[in-house]
Amino acid sequence: MSQILRVALVAGEASGDILGAGLMRALKSQHPAVEFIGVGGPLMQAEGLTSYFPMERLSVMGLVEVLGRLPELLARRKRLIRTLIDAKPDVFIGIDAPDFNLDLELKLRQAGIKTVHYVSPSVWAWRQKRVLKIRDACDLMLTLFPFEAQFYVEKNVPVCFVGHPLADAIPLEADRQAARAALGLPKDGQVVALMPGSRGGEVARLGGLFLDAAERLRAMRPGVHFLLPCANAERRQQLEALLAGRNLPLSLLNGRSHDALAACDAVLIASGTATLEALLYKRPMVVAYRVASLTYRILKRLVKSPYISLPNLLAQRLLVPELIQDEATADALAQKLSPLLDGGHAQTEGFDAIHRTLRQDASNTAATAVLALIETR
Known part of the structure; x- marks a missing residue:
């Protein structure tokens, strides 16, 4: 031609x-x-x-x-x-x-x-x-x-x-230490990324819940540090209001979600495109999802898929925990997240295979x- x-x-x-x-x-x-x-x-x-x-x-x-x-x-x-x-x-x-x-x-x-x-x-x-x-x-x-x-x-x-272009762009093995240095974090210690979504409605439904879960997890693992990327200035303001009165060892980031994923050991994350990014960074995750009760009842009738998160859809099996609607409580999220800080190898091995398929x-x-x-x- x-x-x-x-x-x-x-x-x-x-x-x-x-x-x-x-x-x-x-x-x-x-x-x-x-x-x-x-x-x-x-x-x-x-x-x-x-x-x-x-x-x-x-x-x-x-x-x-x-x-x-x-x-x-x-x-x-x-x-x-x-x-x-x-x-x-x-x-x-x-x-x-x-x-x-x-x-x-x-x-x-x-x-x-x-x-x-x-x-x-x-x-x-x-x-x-x-x-x-x-x-x-x-x-x-x-x-x-x-x-x-x-x-x-x-x-x-x-x-x-x-x-997927992201699978081409994100390396097969991300440099955790370089990401921690870029964010001013110590080399050692356990780090959890909190990612409740980029839209106001998502943060309203999940932001406080994720912070409650972080407090429960800190009680179980006192040395843990949290990273919370903010999609924009409006989300930062919203999250700062939710953080008022809490005493969490937490770094609030302006954007830099990829740095947070590269730096962390595990992720608490809203269902959506960000779960693919967490998968490609090979970070074990717990996925949560909440919507208005009427919306949930309608979607439950309409949606034919057995899973809601991209990692599970791509694996065609329950690779990552999905806590949906009433199941998404602070205690349940912390209980699912805690063992992943010890490695989460079953998840990350599955993530690596998916990454190679998408490249x-x-x-x-x-x-x-x-x-x-x-x-x-």
Whole structure:
């Protein structure tokens, strides 16, 4: 393929901007002439994307917030469909943001444009009928995890497992002593990272609980020190209020979650993407999850998966403890966490095997799959 390729991409949030930028770099390295159009953030724009409007206009979370912005989102998607059909890209790549991108992909594919969706929605866990829409909308699904690819194979959706960029970026063996030195911690002594989430609602539900669990654990292991990364200034303020009146040996960090994971011996963590990062750093963990009681009752009926945390989904077995809703008490969390400070080897051996499976040179693997799709025209 020596001609100029026109590649359209749409990312809706920061994580998609990171994935998109990596994919764009890989495409440029594999093809001599390529131009990029669509919607992306600063990282994708730095790689050469002409963004039709700011990515932040698609970054909206929560039902009420989405409803309030729905007219704008629908209007933007309608205009974007017309613009991209007129631009006739060789391929369109929707990066995550399935509620926005799948409808966009469907219209573009109906207009004869090849379509790729990068990052599978959680159809294997709930709302499985979405796979029918995905089958109609996508010429190719790129998945980060192997169990997702198996699901699509069973549903007759063209799929390529590309691995996870974090697995490529994080070393197979992190330097604990260097991380402790960077954080001003002593070389010896047991260190526990507390990671109750990056959103205000998560911290409201789990922040106080994790600090209660830390107090219980300190009573069991008096020499333990705690690390608590704050996602942003708002979360730091929220956590400082929760720490008032407590006497915990704790370092409150501005960001630096990867340093905290590298430095610690074990992690108490909210279910979510951060559990993958803890896995890749080979740090034994206890996973907790709490939502509003009505939300929990609804999700319990909808979710088909036996596990909620990525380590267990990837292992396809109960590798890490999951304490959900009422089971997530301070005493229970401390009791599960304490023995992990002695090594947690059963977990870390499983983590190492998963890390090696996910190390697929994700961006280049994804780029190769996209270029192969273009060649099938």
